[in-house]
Amino acid sequence: MSRHKLVKALDLDEELDDFDGGAESDYGEEIGAEDKEQLRVGTARVRDVLGPGVSIRDREIEDSLWHYYYDVDKTVDYLLGQRTNSQTPKKTKKQRTAAEVKQPDAPINSTQDWGTGDHITTSDTFSSWAAPFSTADFFSDCPWLNIPGDRHGDILIEPLYPRGGLLGGSSKSDGAPKSKLAALAAARKQKEIQKAEDGQNATNSAALLDKLIGKPRQLKPDGAPISSSGTPLSAITEQTVKEQPRKYPRRKSKRLESPEDDQPAKKTSQKLSCSASPEIEKPPEIIPTAGPSVFAQIIFGAPAGSQQHEVYTSDRYMLRPDTYTEFDFAGPSPDDVVTKAQNTKGPTKKPVKQPPQPPSGDQGVNAVAQSVGNVTIEEPLVKRKNLDVAAEFEKSKPKNAANFVVIGHVDAGKSTLMGRLLYDLKVVDQRTLDKYRKEAERIGKASFALAWVLDQGTEERNRGVTIDIAMNKFETKTTSFTILDAPGHRDFIPNMIAGASQADFAVLVIDASTGNFESGLKGQTKEHALLVRSMGVQRIVIAVNKLDTVQWSRDRFDEISQQISAFLTSAGFLAKNLAFVPCAGLTGDNIVRKAQDPHASWYTGAPLISLLESSEPVTRALEKPLRMTVDDIFRGGVQNPLSVSGRLDAGNVQIGDTVVIMPASQTATIRGLEVDSESSDWAVAGQNVVLHLADIEAKYLKSGDVVCPPSAPIRCVTSFTVKILAFEHITPMHCEVHKGRLHAPGRVTKLVAQLDKASGAAVKGKKPRLIKPGSVAKVLVEVDDPIPLEQGGKVILRAGGETIGAGLVE
Numbered sequence: 048m049s050r051h052k053l054v055k056a057l058d059l060d061e062e063l064d065d066f067d068g069g070a071e072s073d074y075g076e077e078i079g080a081e082d083k084e085q086l087r088v089g090t091a092r093v094r095d096v097l098g099p100g101v102s103i104r105d106r107e108i109e110d111s112l113w114h115y116y117y118d119v120d121k122t123v124d125y126l127l128g129q130r131t132n133s134q135t136p137k138k139t140k141k142q143r144t145a146a147e148v149k150q151p152d153a154p155i156n157s158t159q160d161w162g163t164g165d166h167i168t169t170s171d172t173f174s175s176w177a178a179p180f181s182t183a184d185f186f187s188d189c190p191w192l193n194i195p196g197d198r199h200g201d202i203l204i205e206p207l208y209p210r211g212g213l214l215g216g217s218s219k220s221d222g223a224p225k226s227k228l229a230a231l232a233a234a235r236k237q238k239e240i241q242k243a244e245d246g247q248n249a250t251n252s253a254a255l256l257d258k259l260i261g262k263p264r265q266l267k268p269d270g271a272p273i274s275s276s277g278t279p280l281s282a283i284t285e286q287t288v289k290e291q292p293r294k295y296p297r298r299k300s301k302r303l304e305s306p307e308d309d310q311p312a313k314k315t316s317q318k319l320s321c322s323a324s325p326e327i328e329k330p331p332e333i334i335p336t337a338g339p340s341v342f343a344q345i346i347f348g349a350p351a352g353s354q355q356h357e358v359y360t361s362d363r364y365m366l367r368p369d370t371y372t373e374f375d376f377a378g379p380s381p382d383d384v385v386t387k388a389q390n391t392k393g394p395t396k397k398p399v400k401q402p403p404q405p406p407s408g409d410q411g412v413n414a415v416a417q418s419v420g421n422v423t424i425e426e427p428l429v430k431r432k433n434l435d436v437a438a439e440f441e442k443s444k445p446k447n448a449a450n451f452v453v454i455g456h457v458d459a460g461k462s463t464l465m466g467r468l469l470y471d472l473k474v475v476d477q478r479t480l481d482k483y484r485k486e487a488e489r490i491g492k493a494s495f496a497l498a499w500v501l502d503q504g505t506e507e508r509n510r511g512v513t514i515d516i517a518m519n520k521f522e523t524k525t526t527s528f529t530i531l532d533a534p535g536h537r538d539f540i541p542n543m544i545a546g547a548s549q550a551d552f553a554v555l556v557i558d559a560s561t562g563n564f565e566s567g568l569k570g571q572t573k574e575h576a577l578l579v580r581s582m583g584v585q586r587i588v589i590a591v592n593k594l595d596t597v598q599w600s601r602d603r604f605d606e607i608s609q610q611i612s613a614f615l616t617s618a619g620f621l622a623k624n625l626a627f628v629p630c631a632g633l634t635g636d637n638i639v640r641k642a643q644d645p646h647a648s649w650y651t652g653a654p655l656i657s658l659l660e661s662s663e664p665v666t667r668a669l670e671k672p673l674r675m676t677v678d679d680i681f682r683g684g685v686q687n688p689l690s691v692s693g694r695l696d697a698g699n700v701q702i703g704d705t706v707v708i709m710p711a712s713q714t715a716t717i718r719g720l721e722v723d724s725e726s727s728d729w730a731v732a733g734q735n736v737v738l739h740l741a742d743i744e745a746k747y748l749k750s751g752d753v754v755c756p757p758s759a760p761i762r763c764v765t766s767f768t769v770k771i772l773a774f775e776h777i778t779p780m781h782c783e784v785h786k787g788r789l790h791a792p793g794r795v796t797k798l799v800a801q802l803d804k805a806s807g808a809a810v811k812g813k814k815p816r817l818i819k820p821g822s823v824a825k826v827l828v829e830v831d832d833p834i835p836l837e838q839g840g841k842v843i844l845r846a847g848g849e850t851i852g853a854g855l856v857e
């Protein structure tokens with residue numbers, strides 16, 4: 048059996064396990080003549096002491112002598128102990144007393160387990176070395192080692208799984224025959240466990256400490272003393288370990304100095320971390336089994352003495368010295384070269400200069416800090432052209448422009464109607480509509496394909512419900528229209544209010560199908576109509592929709608028209624401002640073209656588009672100070688990082704203007720401007736614009752803010768009087784104040800007066816304690832935070848998810 052082994056961290060136990068009986072033969076071969084002689088003499092002396100009555104084989108005596116470095120007394124004591132214990136039943140671990148387990152510093156007594164699994168019985172005869180011994184006594188001059196038992200760390204940690212021997216063999220615990228040495232090793236293992244339990248860590252610490260301070264505790268095989276801590280770790284790792292003849296009798300007759308080392312088990316079972324065993328204390332040498340990896344060679348360089356990259360020539364590696372060139376890290380990376388070339392003006396063939404080497408260390412950090420500090424971000428200068436905007440507007444001969452809000456009960460067909468309008472006007476092409484049809488079919492909502500022209504949100508499409516205002520534009524010969532398609536569902540009334548606040552007139556869509564008209568009337572048909580009226584909308588076009596579902600029944604149309612007309616006039620609309628059209632958005636009848644269904648022949652009036660066009664031109668408040676209610680805020684690109692959109696309610700604006708945002712009172716510069724999605728130098732009241740802002744941070748902007756000129760900013764108030772049309776009973780109560788996109792918590796604090804509907808004069812008598820639905824009243828409202836409001840401003844009051852009233856600020 049070859050005893051040549053690669054050793055990294057020696058564990059004699061494991062190694063011995065591998066012998067499996069081989070020790071007998073090896074023993075004779077490998078011990079020297081001197082050892083043989085000592086064994087022979089020692090055996091004779093042990094036999095003398097034991098006397099003829101004790102039957103022990105020579106080999107057992109020799110083994111013990113070896114372990115005790117030919118110390119006859121200890122050998123005798125050990126052998127006697129073994130014999131005694133072989134005759135008395137062994138104590139199991141469970142039978143051991145707590146005192147035995149918990150007192151690591153207790154003197155070694157007659158029942159101390161010595162790692163062999165046996166108990167040693169001391170006698171006076173052999174008490175010369177086995178006298179009661181205390182580790183505490185031994186380390187009395189090392190007070191720092193007196194660590195309380197409960198604070199001892201686990202230095203010896205049992206491996207999770209049984210480890211194999213040095214040559215891959217595993218410990219034999221299966222009861223297979225073992226050599227004596229293997230059995231001894233197993234016993235030592237057992238003792239090691241026991242030792243850990245007994246809290247012998249203090250002694251291990253002592254051994255470790257000695258190792259650290261370099262106390263010579265063992266001998267080299269040749270007898271020369273070595274320091275346990277003499278070799279630095281780096282040296283250890285760099286050492287090339289030669290294959291050592293792992294001779295069994297490698298220790299000469301020199302004794303270990305520590306009394307604990309007298310115990311056979313301890314000498315061989317200590318682990319590297321706390322071992323006092325000589326073979327472990329010697330820094331292990333490592334034989335490199337393979338050359339460094341390609342990566343390692345690139346990072347650390349080739350090993351000394353080897354030709355650089357030589358190792359790459361192995362077939363195992365992809366890289367070969369003749370297939371690559373060494374990269375110079377001092378120079379620029381390929382990316383740097385390309386970037387530099389791109390940034391360099393002039394012919395691209397110009398050799399690229401090496402960038403200056405960055406300074407190193409603190410110097411480099413300081414230089415970077417300095418250069419960062421020197422960076423200044425310059426806002427591009429915005430030049431104001433000082434245009435006469437009103438004159439420019441006149442010159443442009445603009446088309447009539449109108450915003451209309453599409454209102455009505457949920458599922459009345461508002462989006463479908465507008466989708467059809469845009470499709471028939473060729474604003475939406477066939478391809479897009481086909482795509483919508485396919486996608487809608489795929490999710491089982493084929494009938495909503497036209498609605499998808501306006502309902503662009505994923506949730507809107509999946510649910511088939513409009514959630515927020517959808518804006519779309521189209522033009523006829525005379526007018527430029529903006530559609531504000533409002534959600535019909537009662538949950539989204541605030542969004543509907545936001546749309547209504549920008550509208551010049553409204554299109555009220557009514558579902559004519561049986562039952563739906565009636566339910567719509569009780570639902571949002573009336574609420575929407577009232578809301579737009581209180582927002583100042585005077586004209587309303589009523590599209591009696593889905594007439595295809597009632598075979599274009601004229602009676603149905605007339606019935607609906609009469610009921611709606613009566614309601615709207617009672618709500619304050621003038622009869623002349625009401626226009627009715629029978630239609631079917633789904634089929635396109637009477638939308639842009641006349642109805643093709645023969646059942647609809649009774650209708651000789653104009654289609655919807657004509658009614659829209661006949662709305663009166665919007666009067667623009669051009670001469671008033673600029674007012675634009677912010678509808679949306681968004682971050683654009685590099686050129687226009689911050690923009691707001693909305694409709695100009697009054698005044699005009701041009702590039703280079705300084706404006707003030709209320710209520711934040713922050714100024715900003717208009718660096719760019721878009722009207723109906725096209726760049727422009729100016730904009731006037733009535734136009735839907737996007738203002739690109741400079742010199743302001745996004746945190747000062749929110750929906751509902753008002754853009755004003757610094758010379759005439761809008762007032763921000765916390766209390767105001769409003770002339771209100773009551774939708775529900777109103778008392779002094781908490782409510783939410785809506786103004787376009789803005790909504791703020793507030794409360795009705797006072798019912799000032801009940802007003803006459805026709806004249807608007809206060810009804811004489813007692814102050815009202817309650818405002819009934821349908822009544823008009825003047826109420827005082829307060830809000831927590833200031834909101835931008837001025838006379839004529841339109842506000843809606845809502846409470847508990849219901850609109851309780853709407854009106855104009857006095």
Ligand SMILES: Nc1nc2c(ncn2[C@@H]2O[C@H](COP(=O)(O)OP(=O)(O)OP(=O)(O)O)[C@@H](O)[C@H]2O)c(=O)[nH]1
Nearest residue numbers: 457458459460461462463494512513535631632633
């Ligand atoms: N038969 C028939 N169905 C229609 C007509 N117009 C719309 N619909 C259907 O009515 C359903 C609702 O249409 P939408 O356009 O989404 O209704 P809406 O009023 O926009 O709905 P919300 O915005 O969510 O309140 C869809 O299934 C449409 O196909 C029509 O003229 N005839």
